[in-house]
Amino acid sequence: MEVFVLFAVFVVGLMVGIPVAITLGLSSMAYLLLADIPLVVVPQKIYAGMDVFVLLSIPGFILAGNLMNNGGITERIIRFANALVGWIRGGLGLTNIGASMLFGGITGTAVADAASIGGVMIPGMKKAGYPADFSAAVTAASSTVGPIIPPSVPMIIVGALSGISVGKMFLAGAIPGVLMGLGMMATCYIISVRKNFPRQEWQGFSEIGKAFGGAFWALAMTGIILYGLLSGIATPTETAIVASVYAFVVGAFVYRELPVRLVPKIISDSAISAAAILALVGFANVFGWILVSERIPQAIASGVLTITENPILVILIINILLLFVGMFMETIAALIILFVPLLSLATAVGIEPLHFATFAVLNLMIGLTTPPVGVCLFVCAGIAKLPLTPVVRAIFPFLLSNLIVLLMVSYIPALATWLPNQILP
Template sequence: MTALLFIVFLLLLILGFPIAFSLGIAAFSYLLFSDIPLMVIPQKMYAGIDVFVLLSIPGFILAGNLMNAGGITQRIIHFCNALLGHIRGGLGLANVGASMLFGGISGTAIADTASIGSVMIPAMKKEGYDAPFSCAVTASSSTIGPIIPPSLPMIIAATLTGLSVGRLFVAGIVPGLLLGLGFLLTAYLIAVKKNYPKSDRKSMVLIVKSFFQAFWALMMTLLILFGIIGGVFTPTEASIVAVIYAMGIGLWVYKDLTFKRIPEILLNSAKTTAALMVLVGFANLFAWIMTVEELPQQIASTLLQLTENKWLLLLLINLLLIVVGAFMETIAALLILFPVLLGVAVQVGVDPVQFAIIMVFNLVIGLTTPPVGVCLFVASSIGGVSLEKIARAGLPFLLVSLLVLALVTYVPAVSLWLPGLFYE
């Protein structure tokens, strides 16, 4: 029966079915040939989404859409370009910098790729940058978004295990900054090698002016982060505060957002949320079937039979997750595998917060690796470049991601130092 579950799931993935429906149809096929009543489908799906902290997801999605429609993206890009544009390959550096700042608002890589890419990819191509590089730097830097708070995958991870969302958010700050700095250095070295253009140095007056134009956007990230860390509000309350803040800034400060556009933004946010919640529901059903079949215990036992060495086991888990991330959507993989692998990691002495960062980091790397690298597909459609060319141009950035992943895995302080300051 277990074989049927995975055969149907893999077959549907190969045929191009969305991951949510692949999980749901595979689970339905399993139940048809078992003694378990089909009533368990709505029960387990509802149980999967009936979690209070998940209410923060539609809030953060809506806040990100409101900020994007309110002109935040353009102001962040303008500020980063004013600050970094005079350096060789300045637009590439501004691309990475904008992703770091915008990621702290949207919390999702796909939103980052679409929003930043729609502005930066055409601008970079116009200035003489190679199209594959323009797309690769956009897609790669977008993976910073799910690591720097607020992060939707970390909210899911906390929901699954009862870990503190605030602690996970803080734990992602240093890894996210390291990844961003690594991408900045890589983009600069490539720009020097290929002699990409640079703009004239901007005056301090213009830099300061662009900073104040982006000030309210930057304040939103600080508001969310320090509000949660300081215990002023929960992650769910923070998402609502973010929505109110984004709407107020877009309507009355930047004035790029109009009341006429709000219904459309609400509808698009609802569609995104609904798709995500269906995925969460089906993944919870799939994970429950795995538990019934005692697959988590079998996986844990197999891994521990191979080795009980902490560092070697983490290496094996990393290799497994990189492969899984290349074929499966981040949230689905997190829902199915995180509780299983967390149990194994804790048995060999890995801190749960550190392992959550390792897990999320691994899976977001898959967003820029074929065949299911969704950020690559988004960048490809914007830049009009083949997936193969973007993937090849993105190899240096992939190497940086793997190096930072190694630091997060084998140097616990990278992810645990800041939470230790704020929570202990």
């Protein structure tokens, strides 16, 4: 009875639009009251969920991304991407995807990518003659690359949940992230040729050199983050702080586009964003503790294993489940609730934890662009001033491309595990 109420309150809360963190808290409270468990458990488990050292890196990476975004990074990265691929048919669409790949290596969040790149690229593409729905769709789809290419907030969450090295998680996302970007570029090019979208003139290698010089300090931030993690010199948390200081220095004194008077507001906004994520982590930990107490993870694993123990079919079942969940639930909440039980199922049939973690995150990133709760869809549709329906239709080819990459990563473990095992054995 208590478990039924737990899930009933949770589902109803999501359906009526209550924020996920509050929904998790309300459903957990309902369960505890019915089960006559002291409510002191709630603050204890919330604190335990947030009291993980690696989670301190999340505010740092969010602050670094916001500082760089306000310091002139977006325009410089777009210019560099445009110099590289803008001369190809559908060049602005390709530039959009390329910029997202580069930008994602700095912010680590899809929504920040969609808002920042979209704010510049969607109006620019519309002005150049691209359909508004295509412009919004390619921006939303490409923003999902951000949390796959390191650094990545979801990867940090997974590392905290599973004990997998965050450095290994970052490296595991590199090849899948590049594959996603290249797949979407191919899709964009095919659509652009079929519909005769515009292209611009080749601007020469001198423009590539100038654009790279302008974007160098922004792009170097990714190198600093990875070097700090992979060399062992710094923990993820320390690396995030170094990245924030670096972002401030570059924005304020190198690019000179970050007004120092804006820094307190940027810090405040970053703190609010980080607090929302950590509150979600805390409430989800209470919810997760209840699931473990009721042996729900074991029941899920046993239920699937009674159907099949074939790893190929188990991976397919997990992907279908996560794709469905990603259509309705925010990524981090879904990871916190489902990752541990599904990890136990995956390891039971011989799937390596690092491999599973990679395709699970990739799967839920795709959910950011699927209705009805695809956050990036709403952001880009709002910028393009369109209703959701035409953007959903236009994004379908890109979703198909990303699903193909998901299947490749799911069934070819080396795409996720080879790079981290080579660099961090």
